[in-house]
Amino acid sequence: MAGLEVHLKSPAAPPGSKHFIKRISELFEKQQDADCRIVFKLDRTPIGAAPDSAAGSGSGPDNNGSNEEEPREVGSLLAHSWVLRYASDELAAQMNWDEKKAGGKRPAKRQRIAEVEVEVDEAQASTSGPPPQPLAAAPGLPEVVVRVRGADDVPYAIAAIKFGYTGLVEVGGVREALLVRRQADAVGMAGCVEACLEAVKDKLQQAAAASKATAASSAAGAAAGPLAAAGGSGGTGNGGGGGASLSGLPALELYRCIELWPNQENDPDWAVFTALLAEAKKQLVEHFGDALAVLNSKELYDLMRTIPAAAMEALLESDDFGTDSESSVLLMLDRWMDVNYESTNTEARRRLCGHIRLLQCSDTYLSFIVPALALAHHDQPGTKSSWLPITPVDANWFTLYATSSEPMKEALWKSRPKRRVPAAWLSQQPRRQCLAPAGRAYNLSLSREDLVSEFGRLQPEQTGYVSMAVEGAPSPSLLVMSGLMWGVHLSAKHGQTTGGLWLGLQVPAIASGAAAAHVAKLTSSKPAQVPDSSVRVFGWAGDGQQVANAVVSFDDSDIILFDQLLGLTIGLAVAPEPAAPPGQQGEQARQAAAVEAQWARYLRDGKISGTITVLPLSLPNAAA
Structure with missing residues (x-):
């Protein structure tokens, strides 16, 4: 029919046979139809170095006759090549076994495999998290080698391989999800890397929902608090979200495993990961609240001193992290440095100190405390006492500026040490005031x-x-x-x-x-x-x-x-x-x-x- 346009709508992709998918997932670690053996071996390649060309192939000594010791085996797993070759290109590349090594033919897919006893620690089996590592698998089968950095990584490599059967990531927390992600990336398990990041996202969303519920409950009970009963005014307690539950907060867990983050320079997942970091940072700030809350709550204070440098930087650089005075922020950073100085380097300390809005500190701090820190930095460089990188000359400028009249401040501002100190030190913008008018x-x-x-x-x-x-x-x-x-x-x-x-x-x-x-x-x-x-x-x-x-x-x-x-x-x-x-x-x-x-x-x-x-x-x- 002329002039009639027909738009054909593509049918939705069929979900597949649920029975088939269920049966495939049930084959994981089972002897039925297993035709190969996953062998986990220690990767001796130095971190940051290019991996050995033979590392991914599972081959033995190289072709030039080198007597290099074969990497130590730390675990094995019965597997099904006809499942995994379609789940991972990296594993599939190892499944073109040499017919000579296989006795002239590939093993029949339905050959019966002798039963092998597998020891499983009962305590480990009763806990959540990645599946326990099998201690043995049937010998005599073609091998597919998976490199791991240590024996502790084997359960996470197994979890990544299990994804090829089930399409599910089973993890107990953020760190486990990132460990499985690293192994999935190493073996090229299609979809598993994305699923692991989605698991991290789910953990953050669950924590956000729980935080909102707790906040609503606290707000409902605040009116009947002990201060109201006593006739006081204002709010009691601190402005943070509570320290007891924060120690297990997924946001903090994410910052505690920075070594598992995707590479910012070349990892295609970094863009997705930045969205997770943004949510984690938001939750971190919401739970710590403000510097006044941290310094006056034992739970928050003790926890603050254990957080990694990346988490501390997330607090300091956030415009949503409040305070009563910038002096409290400087004190908070000092108390963190007191127990974390040795675990940081010069660059990390400069980054943290660079977020202090020094000009917003009180006159008392700029007249006495900052000059004292400057003297320590001058007298004993490279020690815990010298953590604030400020010279006595620059400290003197801040003291003069804080205690001068307005005309004098205008004159001093023209000679401010803008090339010698971080830009934030000279910021004219105070942080968010954490105190309501009632205090x-x-x-x-x-x-x-x-x-x-x-x-x-x-x-x-x-x-x-x-x-x-x-x-x-x-x-x-x-x-x-x-x-x-x-x-x-x-x-x-x-x-x-x-x-x-x-x-x-x-x-x-x-x-x-x-x-x-x-x-x-x-x-x-x-x-x-x-x-x-x-x-x-x-x-x-x-x-x-x-x-x-x-x-x-x-x-x-x-x-x-x-x-x-x-x-x-x-x-x-x-x-x-x-x-x-x-x-x-x-x-x-x-x-x-x-x-x-x-x-x-x-x-x-x-x-x-x-x-x-x-x-x-x-x-x-x-x-x-």
């Missing part, structure tokens, strides 16, 4: 036993101080704000009806060796600004109802000296004079009762409770 509150507590132990032994005219514990912090009685270490303390004087609520500044535990000595020297008796914050101790009536709290608030106009306290006087009850039972124990009991009576207004459930709330810095150009 972030951390719970404080002091047990009745610690209270009595300190104040119960005071003699007339003596004053005692006791530190309150910060819930969940790496250092039990210290909180990090703006990269500095702060403690909340209570004080009492023997026989007095008033006590004290104090905020104390401690020399930061930054650097080690020479750098730590320089920090201590430069900060001794020096002033520092107090970050915007408030400290609250809860007061209670006899019926358990909350009454007036003891509160002290600070802002950046408050100045404190290192190793000194700043705070206010709080009222205590007039301590009755309880009768003292005879003996030393009786006197101790009397003193304990007197202390408890003095602090009865603040004691509840065997402890004194409160919060310290960190408020956002008052920076006009702070990132939202």
Whole structure:
């Protein structure tokens, strides 16, 4: 019919016989119809060198009569050439067996193979992951050689070969998937490399879904948290996604096996892999949250110090990784360097340090901490103390700039050391501010036993101080704000009806060796600004109802000296004079009762409770 266009739609590819596919998959490792033997041998080719031309062929000594020792066999597997030759071109190339070596003819595909006992460790068989390695296979069959770097790689090579039968990748985690991928790439198992990367993607997606569910659950319970019940304001805890579950996070597992990543220069899978890295980086940042969260959560802090350099760089270079101040980011990197310096090289350390926005550090850091690190770098190059590659001259420029007037800053900016320092050091853009306007509150507590132990032994005219514990912090009685270490303390004087609520500044535990000595020297008796914050101790009536709290608030106009306290006087009850039972124990009991009576207004459930709330810095150009 003229003028009539007919578009024929190609029929969908038939899925194939399910029965046939099932029977093929069931043949894996089975004697039925097996006509060859996969032999796993150690690859002695140095990493990075071109492989031996004979390595993939399974041939013995080379043709020029070399007596080179045959690579050691570390495992074997019954196989079916009529399956694998269509699954892998690399394996198929070895299946053109010399008829002379095969006795003039290829073995019949349906010949019966003598039964061979295979030992399998019961504990290994009961665990998930790649299949256990067969310890033996029938001799006398043509061999197909698969090279492995070590005996530990054999299970992953077996998993790659199994894919040729089943079309499935069975792995327990990201590392296993990448190990199978490496073996699949080596044997040219069609589709297996892509399936392994898809398995990694699935692990990341599952983790993302679980993280969203956890976040929703946490948000639902936040309104009824202990701080809300106590009448506090703001949010409690840290801003991270939790440290306990993060240790098994697929994103972190991906960064822990960087040696298994595709080659960025020449691997065609790199483009696909970059998408996986982008998702992993996103999850990594979401779980660690921000520098303030990391430094004030023992779980996140301990985990942060174990992450590889690639993961640390992912955090530092991300615009989504927040902080209260760049000083906290510098402290976080210092604490990581403290345990990872020896496992990094100069280039890796320069890359990490190059992501610090040094100009955004506090005046205190640029006046005392950075110069101390510069002196250590100058005095002891190549040591842990010298991890920050900055010279005293450049550190002096940052100090001058931080403490100068606006006209002076304009003049200094023209002579900035832009050719000597990383571009990020001079960045005018702060990181994302991690604190909401209401701030972030951390719970404080002091047990009745610690209270009595300190104040119960005071003699007339003596004053005692006791530190309150910060819930969940790496250092039990210290909180990090703006990269500095702060403690909340209570004080009492023997026989007095008033006590004290104090905020104390401690020399930061930054650097080690020479750098730590320089920090201590430069900060001794020096002033520092107090970050915007408030400290609250809860007061209670006899019926358990909350009454007036003891509160002290600070802002950046408050100045404190290192190793000194700043705070206010709080009222205590007039301590009755309880009768003292005879003996030393009786006197101790009397003193304990007197202390408890003095602090009865603040004691509840065997402890004194409160919060310290960190408020956002008052920076006009702070990132939202």
